[in-house]
Structures are given as C-alpha cells and as structure tokens.
Amino acid sequence: MAKAIMLQGTGSDVGKTVLVAGLCRAAMRRGIRVAPFKPQNMSNNAAVAAHPDGGSGEIGRAQWLQALACGIRPTVDMNPVLLKPQSDIGAQVVVHGRVAGEAGARDYQNLKGRLLGAVMESWSRLSAGADLIVVEGAGSPAEINLRDRDIANMGFATKADVPVVLVGDIDRGGVIAAIAGTHLVLPEADRDMIAGFLINKFRGDLSLFDDGLAAITRFTGWRSFGVVPWLREAALLPSEDSVVLDRLARGGDKALKVAVPMLPRIANFDDLDPLKAEPEVEVIFVPPGSRLPSDALLVVIPGSKATIADLASFRALGWADDLAAHVARGGYVVGLCGGYQMLGTSVADPHRIEGGGGRVDGLRLLDIETVLESEKTVGEADGFSLAFDAAVHGYEIHLGRTGGADCARPLVEIGGRPDGAISGNGRIMGTYLHGLFGSTAFRRAFLARLGVEGGAFDHRRKVEEALDAIAEHLERSIDVDGLLAVAR
Template identity: 60%
Template sequence: MRDVRTPAVMIQGTGSHVGKSTLVAGLARAFVRQGLSVRPFKPQNMSNNAAVTADGGEIGRAQAVQARAARVSPSVHMNPVLLKPETDTGAQIIVRGRRTGTLFARDFGTRRSSLLPAVLDSFERLEREAALILVEGAGSPAEINLRAGDIANMGFAAAADVPVVLVGDIDRGGVIASLAGTHAVLDPGDRARIRAFAINKFRGDARLFDDGVTAIERLTDWPCLGVVPWLPQAAHLPAEDALDLERGRDVTGCALTIAVPVMARIANFDDLDPLAQEPNVRLLFVRPGEALPGDADLIVLPGSKATISDLRFLRAQGWDIDLAAHMRRGGRVLGLCGGYQMLGRTISDPEGVEGISATVAGLGLLDIETVLTGDKVLRPVNGTHCGTGTLATGYEIHLGRTSGPDCARPMLDIDGRPDGASSPDGRVAGTYVHGLFAADSFRRAFLAGFGVASTLAYENQVERALDGLADHLERHLDLDRILAIARTRRTVRRASVM
C-alpha cells in the first residue's frame, strides 16, 4: 500500500544557542492551538539538564518543555539519544531513557551510526500518534567534519526524509555570513534539504534588516520565513543550557540573596528557575574565579553530573573556605542531589562509576556518607516537606545511596520513605529531589522561612510564556509556509500488514 508520511520539519541552526529549542516550543504551542496533534523530537541532545518521564526514563529538559508546549506527556522517544558530559572527553550516554554507559569522544564517531536505528524507531513511533512532528537539530549542519555517521542534523534529516528550516542568530552578529557560509559548505544533497531560513533574536526595527534578508536570499536561493524579534519573556521558560544562567532580571532591593556556585559539571540548574522569577529574591550564579558573596542568606549547591570531580572543582575555587565563613556568619546551605552528596563526610565510588575508584572527603556539613553505585534512580516524586507539611513534587535522577545520623531528620517524606537530611540546628539540609521549587506551595513555605512573602504562580507564568511565545511567532514567522514545508515529505510504499 502507499501512504503519506506524517508531516515533519526540522529546525536546524547555524550554530549552538541560536534559539532552536525555544522556537520549537513556540511552534508546538502555535500549531496545537490550530488543532493539530504535535510531537517534539530531538534525535541527539547533549545536556546535563534532564527531565524524568512518567515511565522512569530521562530526556533533555528542552524536549520536556516542548512536550508541555504541545500539551502532551514527555516520552523517551522524543529524545532517544542524550549525552550528559562527565569530563572534557567523556559523556554518559542515555539511549531511549536508560543509561548504557560512558561514551568517549574518540569513540563517538564510530558509535553514532549504530544509534541511528533506535533514533529512527523512536521517530516512527511518534509518527503513528501525531499529525505534525517538529524536529530540533543540534549544533550546526555546517560542522561537515562530523557529517559521516551524523544522527543529529543532516544525517537524521536524510535518513527520515525530513525537510529543514535553517535559523540564524542575528544577536551574535555575522548572521549573513553564517547562513551563506552554511550554504557554501554543505554538499548539494544536504543543501537542497533546506527549504527556507529564518532570523532569530533581532533587536530594534526589523525593517532595517530588509537588505540583509535580500542578500541572504540572493546568496542561498532560500526564501525567508521571517525575522523574529528578541522576546524577553522567553526567559520565563526553563533553561537548558548553562549559557542561559543569569538572564538579566533586575534584582535591586530584594529581601533574600541566594548564591549558587557554578561548577564545571552543573546539572539540572533549572531547579532554580522559579526562584529566579521571585521578585523578592536575588539569585546570584557565582562563576569560577569569583568568591561566594558575604551577604548571601542561603547558598545552594546544585546538582552535578560528576559529584567527586565537581567537589574537587569547588575546593579549587576556594568555595569551601567561603562556605565555612558563610556558616560562621549564621548562613544556611541547601544541597540538591549532587550538591547534597557533597555536604556529607565522605563520597565513595568503589566501582569507578565517575572514573577512577576513590573515596574522598566531603564538606562535612552533614553527618552523612554517600556510596556511588551503577544503578540509576529515575522516578517522579510526590511527597511532603517535613519542616512545613506542604506538598512537595519533583523527580529523582541520581546515582548513589546516602546514609548517616542526619538522615534521621529527612527533608522530605515520600509516601513513607524519608529523603534527604538536615543538620541538628536546621541550617544545613539536602535532598535528592529535583524540581521542588516549581510547586508554589512548597516554594512559598520555603521562602517564608526566610521572612519572604511570595505571590508568584510559577506554573501559570510558564504557560503564559508559552502562549506569549506562540503569539510572537504567529506575528513574525510564516507558519502556513512552515506547515506546507512539513507536508512536502515524500510518499513511501509500505508492506501490507498481514
């Protein structure tokens, strides 16, 4: 029999951080509002910001946000390959939601092609349940040295026969050269797969770039789908990339200062996004080479993809000394997942899960010990905050087990199972649960402990941001043309099912 493939379009970029994730989220919400059943898809992602799916798998945080934009539950098939960097040369590899080991850069070129069948199978599963698939590329197709065996950009687009829209970031400068240069370096087959381009993050009067659009169209023969102005409200969406940290909110006159050291392998830092939106909270991300501020009321040690390595990094920055001074001043400390593990007396890695087998001294702020093990905990969480009795929701995504006297004062009760630990005076606490601050009731109770009142409805704000983003794209992009491009996928002959 002869069938028409599910309409699909792939959003690729001239480079990383051009806004692909945000554009896919906005397009998903816009097309869903038109009555279409939409699914996001990213063949390969590289990020230490992950989300847990209902079936206990993990995918990139951006695909979870895109699923929310499409008003569907996240699925491991939306991001079948996730790479989580552990070192400069190695990454934990997640295939369809499950850890399969560590992949080193030297081996990735030969390993990629073996992952393509799983990627295509996941894509085909989404095809069976959607009227439109919005695919996000990774990095840039102009990295032609990576084209052989590629599954992230043109390799996937060719294998699945998906047309491409190429996005350039004008805020970075050089957007004409970026788009024209990508056209120049691609081979003819890949070049023909790109059906149009768009300009993202324009500041000012877009009419001033009319001649630029004309020049790009002349140099590439690709039509322009629109010039998208900078949208500050996009900062209200959960961040995926560490480059998104500190996105420019005015924090003068805040009642509470929270400092967060940015470690080399920081992970799931979107935990802190709701706090960043609080009008009475000053959230400071402290970069390497900077001291933890002396006026901080609370220091949060965030999640880490490589706890022992990041603990060494923390000490190399002198942040352990700053933490000790913070405690002497009467400050408070909260550890999240890997940050929680760092607060204890020791961290042991007998199996070499993070590299070489070792046992290292922790910061000693909690009387606990952690043993890293190869089995990974992945699960949604519904529980109660022990200190206030408020509802606590989130998810666990970690390696290791923690025990010790301070665990007798857990931070959370999860259906009768204690989680986390607290010091006897309550000034130091830690938990394995991510995403706690997204729940308004928990966040308000937590901030009330610092004398800060909160009226922020965070989840409602995220929904408003998604709708606002969709409105924005409807005004500035030719959505009808994007849908027409998605519908150009060729018909294919499929064998009859007996």
C-alpha cells in the first residue's frame, strides 16, 4: 500500500489544488510513483478519466491536472465522488465516474455515510498501484457542523490514517487567525492528525512574516513546512473552483476581445484557457449584472450544468438582446456544449433531466434543435475540422442529442461522426467538443479567420512547463523532504 499525505485548507480557494499538483510533479521528478486523490469534489469543471470496467467516467478537472503532474493516466478512482451543482441547493451526484442520481443539500448529508464505502474502495485500488498518494481536501475541516458525516476532510483522514498539512492563504488576510482558529475548533482526534502547516500566496519580503510563523506555532504547536510565494505560473493551469471567475472579469487592450458570459451554472470554463494565453487575445468573463461588451468581436457561450435554467437567466440578464446586437454588428459566436444547445431554436427535456420538463425556445442563432437525454456521453475525442482544415482533440461530457439543418455544416468530425453546426454566414458555430481551443492548429486557423495572428504555442506543453516551474518553486521555498517524510 502507498504512503500518503493530505493537504487541507483553512477555506476554499487557498490554493490546495495547485500545491497538490506541484508536490505531485516534485515527487515524480524524484522517481516516485505518485498519484493524486480527492475523496469528494464539488465542481462543474469535469474531465474524462478511465473507469475500472474499461470505459470512461468523469472526475474533477483538478484531479485530471494532478494526474498530468504525476505523468499518469487519470482514473475515476482519483475522485470517487463528484458533485455537479445544478441549483443553489441541489447537485448531480457522480460516483466512480458515473451518474448515481441527484440530491439536495440536506439529502446529500444523509447520503455521505453510504458514499464513504465508494471512497475507500477507490482508495484501496489507487493505493495498490503507487508509492505515494497526495490527497486534496475540500473546503475546510473547521466546518465542524458537518463533521459527523464528513468524507472530504478529517472524516477521510482519520478513516484512512493519513497525516494532514493545513494550508492557509496569506493573500486574503487573517491567515494567523485562520490557522489558529482551525486548531481551536477541531476536536482533539482531528487536531492530532495535523502534522504541520503551509502558508500560501505570499508576496513581498518573507522575513517580515517570521514572527507570524512563530506565532502560529506558539498557538497550535504545529510545525511550519514553509511559505509558498505567489505562483504566477498557476494562471496557466486549469481552474476548478468557480470562485476564480470574479478575477477573470478584467481585461486589457489587445487585438481581439472575447466576451464570455458567466452563466449561473457555468461548466468547464477552462475551455477558454488557451485563448487567455494568447498574447493578442483578451478574454473577459462577464458577470451577471454587466452587459456583453459591444467592442468584443467574439462571444463564447461556455458549457452549462443546467442548460434550460441558464438559458432563462441569459435572457433575464439582458444578454440575449446584447448577443442579437453583437450578431447584427457582424460579430462571431461560438457555443460549447451547453452553450451550443442554447444557440438553437429549441431545447426539449422530455425525461425531466433538469427537473421541469417541456420545451423552451433557444436563442435561434443556429437552425438546430436539442433533446436532453438520460444517457450521458463521456469520452476522449480525436477528430478533424473541415471548416478550419485542422486536427482537433478534446473530450465530450454531455446529455443531449442535437440535429437540424445547420448540422449539415458540422464544426468538427469526431471519429468520422459529424458534430456541431455552423450558420450559413459562417459566423455562428457550436460543438459538443470540450478542449477545442487547446488544439493548436485549430486555434491558429480560427484566430486567423478573425484577423488575429496566434496559435504559435502548444497549450498542453505550456501547462507541463508551468507544472515543472511550480515544482521548482516548491523545492526552493518549502521543506519538500520534510513533507514527504511525514507521509505514512
């Protein structure tokens, strides 16, 4: 069985995902067979992973990234429970990569006890094939009101006897209180699982925080494993948590402006990462309450976990009118997955997949119709875009079947099967293929169509280089040897 160590945080978005990926890459570079693990994840940013039965399933995008950092193929055992929010109080529950049902927040708390068995089953399989597992917690162990049924933090750590390192985010302020407060509220058995702490996202003169580190140790008795500087390379990695979207609603002055509406149930928004990395492209995520910018040449409607509900929100927020004006000005539109479905004439839900059933009007920018179906399409995808004379690679995760006159002009072909649609004037297009802009040749041809030079880099290679750089930062700034020695 593998040794293991777990990173938990004083809250969400403290940087656990990036630190786990960096530690995984550092371990891999030392010749250690390492794998990532997150017992329970909540995210609509999903990725395709191998299933033990030989098929495919879904995991959180973060665990896909961490598997990449380990140099191994992602499997559903790396994230055995994935919650995909569909409303403010309910989520689709994915177990071992497959949809197991839906649950409201209160119902899910009662379900957790049964899901611990699935978590431990995956833990056992993963442990058998690795020397080291780096585990990522979710949220914070200080949420003691949820402790009795917890499977994401201390509930898992105590069950699997995995030592914990607590991560605090100094950039948001109050890190001393956050770590000392976590120590204060944890029950003794949980407190004893913590081997030490890390400070993340530090900017400035590190010596100015020496007294802060000493104070945390004085309050808690925990050792410091070091302070991680602000990692600029993290911006090149896929983001999992939607809380980062607020930071993406900013732009600059570049050759091409791309507007991306922040749908309430936005999914797989890392599809835009390759465009964000282009030197001449400015990608702005437009929050609810703001209008789509009139100077954007391209609007990308991203994936959605709740197409019909997000379509209603799109109209209520005034974005449908903005989009119509954008098209009238000669602008381009790309719809990805759920965004592709919204561009059609209608979306039907005869099986009540999203709860309401019935049929709703789409944005009517493509002559296509979508019917939501209960069976989900999940898999890696290789193909070709005849429209842009370029190879494409990505993945599919969707519920629904789409057809119509504009599908006679597919955006891509996947294994010889047409997918997507293009309008007669060539300016409106959509596809179910996630990762489209990560295909270098396609991105280059697409940007050229919009009059912009780009596609001069391999985005996947940039991500690999960023992981190497982050691992090197960790080796210089924290006690990696000490962290690995704590694993058991």
